[in-house]
Amino acid sequence: MPKVSSVIVPYATYLRVYEPLAAFPEPERSHWARYARRTDRPSYQDELRRALADLAPTPPVPVPVHESEDAFVLDADGVLCVCPWRTRLRGWQALSEIAEELPPPVLDAVLPPVLRRQAAQDYERWLTDNPDARPWIRTATWQVPINWFVLVSDDEREYDKGSADEAPVLRYRTPMVQARRRVARGLRALKEAMDEGPLIEGLVDVGRWLEEFHPRSYVELDYGGLVHALPAGALEDDHSAADVAEGIAALRRGDGPAAGAAYGRLVERWRSVRDLRSAN
Numbered sequence: 001m002p003k004v005s006s007v008i009v010p011y012a013t014y015l016r017v018y019e020p021l022a023a024f025p026e027p028e029r030s031h032w033a034r035y036a037r038r039t040d041r042p043s044y045q046d047e048l049r050r051a052l053a054d055l056a057p058t059p060p061v062p063v064p065v066h067e068s069e070d071a072f073v074l075d076a077d078g079v080l081c082v083c084p085w086r087t088r089l090r091g092w093q094a095l096s097e098i099a100e101e102l103p104p105p106v107l108d109a110v111l112p113p114v115l116r117r118q119a120a121q122d123y124e125r126w127l128t129d130n131p132d133a134r135p136w137i138r139t140a141t142w143q144v145p146i147n148w149f150v151l152v153s154d155d156e157r158e159y160d161k162g163s164a165d166e167a168p169v170l171r172y173r174t175p176m177v178q179a180r181r182r183v184a185r186g187l188r189a190l191k192e193a194m195d196e197g198p199l200i201e202g203l204v205d206v207g208r209w210l211e212e213f214h215p216r217s218y219v220e221l222d223y224g225g226l227v228h229a230l231p232a233g234a235l236e237d238d239h240s241a242a243d244v245a246e247g248i249a250a251l252r253r254g255d256g257p258a259a260g261a262a263y264g265r266l267v268e269r270w271r272s273v274r275d276l277r278s279a280n
Contacts, residue, residue: 011141013141013222013226016083024216048225059115062116070087142226144221151242153178230273232274240266243262
């Protein structure tokens with residue numbers, strides 16, 4: 001179990017989209033309306049525990065047999081918005097990515113090839129009936145992808161230092177229209193200043209994903225379990241979105257040194273997390 005826990009780490013960050021109820025067809029709309037009235041809705045920690053529990057049996061269950069009927073709920077100025085977990089879909093997608101993250105011997109030990117092949121076949125059959133499926137949640141481990149910070153602004157930052165019983169919380173939440181506008185502006189600045197690369201590719205990808213959702217949705221960037229990996233005091237002083245915005249603004253006005261300085265602050269801030277990841 002320790003080996004599995006070190007692979008499926010709790011140090012995960014999340015990019016979520018909350019769509020208004022009007023975006024969902026019936027009977028799903030009524031399901032989420034009823035669900036929102038529950039007082040015992042699970043948290044992202046509960047979702048993680050369930051995923052880890054599925055890996056405990058022998059053989060492990062890499063992808064849930066049934067799709068989750070849970071969601072995160074947001075009341076945005078009186079408009080009820082939901083972010084479905086879609087754990088099964090995300091599990092299939094994660095399986096296709098994990099091979100790039102782990103050495104083959106480790107991957108085979110954690111998830112034997114026969115299980116991965118079966119899951120891939122199940123996913124292909126499912127996609128035949130659900131060709132337009134997309135997740136409402138994106139997950140990253142041991143980092144917040146730089147392109148995620150482009151979507152939000154420092155003045156949308158929400159920080160709660162937590163308590164002895166509650167973990168700290170650091171997140172950003174913004175209207176979809178703002179997120180899309182920032183993607184467009186960021187791409188223009190980046191493409192004028194540099195050649196194609198991972199940052200531009202990542203921003204194009206996340207921009208296309210956002211286009212799949214209702215224009216009155218909300219986008220949330222949540223540090224999630226990564227708050228446990230950041231050194232004491234670093235979380236409170238973390239203004240990475242401001243550094244990214246400053247760097248893009250510097251590129252827009254042709255100020256290379258200022259853009260480099262902003263990027264340098266970002267790299268230095270995340271150095272400790274990168275070192276911790278390497279140690280694991």
